[in-house]
Amino acid sequence: MPKTVDAGDRRHAPGRALWLLGPAMVAGVAYLDPGNVASNMTAGAAFGYLLVWVVVLGNVMAWLIQYLSAKLGIVTGESLPQVLGRRIRRPWARRAYWLQAELVAMATDVAEVIGGAVALYLLFGVPLLWGGAITGVVSMGLLLVQTRRGARAFETVLIGLLVVIAVGFSFGLFFAPPAADGVIGGLVPRFEGTESVLLAASILGATIMPHAIYAHSALARDRFAPTVGIEAASVLAPSAAASSRPSSDATASGPRLPDADTASRPSTWATAPTAAEADATVAAHSRLEQARGISTPRLLRATRWDVTIALAVAGTVNLAILLLAAANLAGVDGTDSLEGAYAALRDGLGPLVATLFAVGLLASGLASTSVGAYAGAEIMHGLLHARIPLMVRRLVTLVPALVILALGVDPTLALVLSQVVLSFGIPFALVPLVVLTARATVLGAYRNRILTTVAGVVASVFLITLNVALLWLVFTGG
Numbered sequence: 087m088p089k090t091v092d093a094g095d096r097r098h099a100p101g102r103a104l105w106l107l108g109p110a111m112v113a114g115v116a117y118l119d120p121g122n123v124a125s126n127m128t129a130g131a132a133f134g135y136l137l138v139w140v141v142v143l144g145n146v147m148a149w150l151i152q153y154l155s156a157k158l159g160i161v162t163g164e165s166l167p168q169v170l171g172r173r174i175r176r177p178w179a180r181r182a183y184w185l186q187a188e189l190v191a192m193a194t195d196v197a198e199v200i201g202g203a204v205a206l207y208l209l210f211g212v213p214l215l216w217g218g219a220i221t222g223v224v225s226m227g228l229l230l231v232q233t234r235r236g237a238r239a240f241e242t243v244l245i246g247l248l249v250v251i252a253v254g255f256s257f258g259l260f261f262a263p264p265a266a267d268g269v270i271g272g273l274v275p276r277f278e279g280t281e282s283v284l285l286a287a288s289i290l291g292a293t294i295m296p297h298a299i300y301a302h303s304a305l306a307r308d309r310f311a312p313t314v315g316i317e318a319a320s321v322l323a324p325s326a327a328a329s330s331r332p333s334s335d336a337t338a339s340g341p342r343l344p345d346a347d348t349a350s351r352p353s354t355w356a357t358a359p360t361a362a363e364a365d366a367t368v369a370a371h372s373r374l375e376q377a378r379g380i381s382t383p384r385l386l387r388a389t390r391w392d393v394t395i396a397l398a399v400a401g402t403v404n405l406a407i408l409l410l411a412a413a414n415l416a417g418v419d420g421t422d423s424l425e426g427a428y429a430a431l432r433d434g435l436g437p438l439v440a441t442l443f444a445v446g447l448l449a450s451g452l453a454s455t456s457v458g459a460y461a462g463a464e465i466m467h468g469l470l471h472a473r474i475p476l477m478v479r480r481l482v483t484l485v486p487a488l489v490i491l492a493l494g495v496d497p498t499l500a501l502v503l504s505q506v507v508l509s510f511g512i513p514f515a516l517v518p519l520v521v522l523t524a525r526a527t528v529l530g531a532y533r534n535r536i537l538t539t540v541a542g543v544v545a546s547v548f549l550i551t552l553n554v555a556l557l558w559l560v561f562t563g564g
Contacts, residue, residue, distance in 0.1 A: 106384075106392070107388060107395065109241070110393040110396035112241050112245075113298050113301055113396065115251075115456075115457050116298035116457050118400055118454065119201065120202075120204070121292040125289045127410075127424070129285045129289060129408055130408040130409065131430075133278065134268065134272075136282060138273055143275075143290075144293040144401075147548070148294050149397050150542060151542075152299070152302050152397065153389065153390060154542060155302040156303065157306075158522060158528075160386060160389060161382060166303040166518070166519060171469045191300075196490060199225075200500050202220075204424050206220060209441070214491045215488060221451055222481075225452055228244070233475075244457070247449045253442065254442045255403050255410070256410075258443065261436070262413050264409040283555060286552065287553060288502070290552055292505055296514065296515035296516075301458075301464065364530070415427060415434070423496075424497065424498060431443055513546075516545075517546060
């Protein structure tokens with residue numbers, strides 16, 4: 087478990103409200119990975135301002151999804167993979183779920199390493215294979231910050247990279263701002279042919295990614311983890327958490343969670359909680375809140391601000407990428423690849439804008455691959471109940487990206503195919519998240535309100551439908 091500040095330190099920490107911010111900023115890095123850059127640049131160059139509304143809509147839906155993920159981690163003290171690991175009782179089903187989540191995380195990592203490799207090639211002429219290896223090594227250094235210095239230091243480094251990303255991708259707009267009427271017109275939902283539907287699905291697939299959902303719940307859990315009393319507040323199966331500790335735990339520095347075997351039975355997916363289940367959930371939340379030394383409502387209020395700020399930054403930068411391409415690359419040949427977009431920016435707006443774009447792409451690859459490795463490790467720990475060092479995890483997931491680069495596969499094609507793989511994983515992350523956060527046996531008094539659940543269902547159906555359309559268009563060549 088990463089280092090955390092104990093409850094006493096939190097009460098006296100300067101800028102207490104500011105201290106509560108951060109996890110969403112790290113999760114928000116996943117919304118600015120090289121896949122986003124490729125999708126938004128291509129959409130702007132091919133269709134101008136047509137798909138502005140897709141970026142805005144994706145950001146609105148992302149706010150709801152990321153908040154629900156963070157809420158689950160805060161209220162239960164567990165990540166989404168941990169919660170699912172407790173509720174999926176059959177080992178084969180749990181392993182199958184892990185396999186698809188693992189493949190999605192690896193596909194994400196492929197895109198991010200390739201993005202970093204392309205950036206190093208554009209900036210310094212480094213061969214793609216060596217660029218991928220350098221990206222992997224640097225990301226290991228970022229992960230060492232997380233394992234050695236804790237969640238707060240990790241957040242600080244990634245927020246710094248987020249600033250670099252924002253400047254790099256937005257700078258060109260100061261030299262060539264978009265047309266106001268074009269931006270306003272792009273807010274009207276519409277498509278122009280099959281290719282625009284494909285790009286819209288690609289934008290949403292690159293924006294709302296499964297690993298970001300898994301990661302945010304774990305980031306919120308780690309950041310606000312209690313350092314005294316209990317290891318976790320397992321609302322779904324408090325008895326399992328309690329029984330995993332020695333009997334002397336009752337006399338240790340903190341109290342035990344109450345037993346509630348009935349809280350973990352499968353029927354709680356579809357039935358209202360019994361009185362015993364409700365009491366166990368309330369007791370578990372109370373114990374976790376006491377161990378933290380800060381109220382859950384306060385954490386949730388801060389999280390709403392955290393998610394709002396993070397996605398405002400991510401959404402603005404994604405929109406800036408599309409607008410930069412729409413205003414300056416529309417109709418220019420070769421802009422369907424990152425290398426082509428870089429060359430077009432260099433020729434049209436000058437080397438400074440193009441260089442800053444490449445620097446932003448490099449920061450994007452480095453930051454997002456670190457978040458992806460963190461998410462992958464959490465997926466394995468939560469679903470297989472096995473924990474491997476982040477460094478080992480980083481090495482294992484680096485291999486597929488290096489193999490692809492060594493084989494000479496076109497980087498842009500690899501990015502597109504990685505988004506296709508991500509499309510398979512969207513339902514497996516979204517549907518359980520909405521269901522679990524609506525359950526009183528999971529979140530108790532903090533469960534979703536009816537309108538929130540309806541909004542989550544609508545967003546899930548819309549995203550799943552578009553991703554199915556993406557898969558259909560890719561495989562049929564439509």
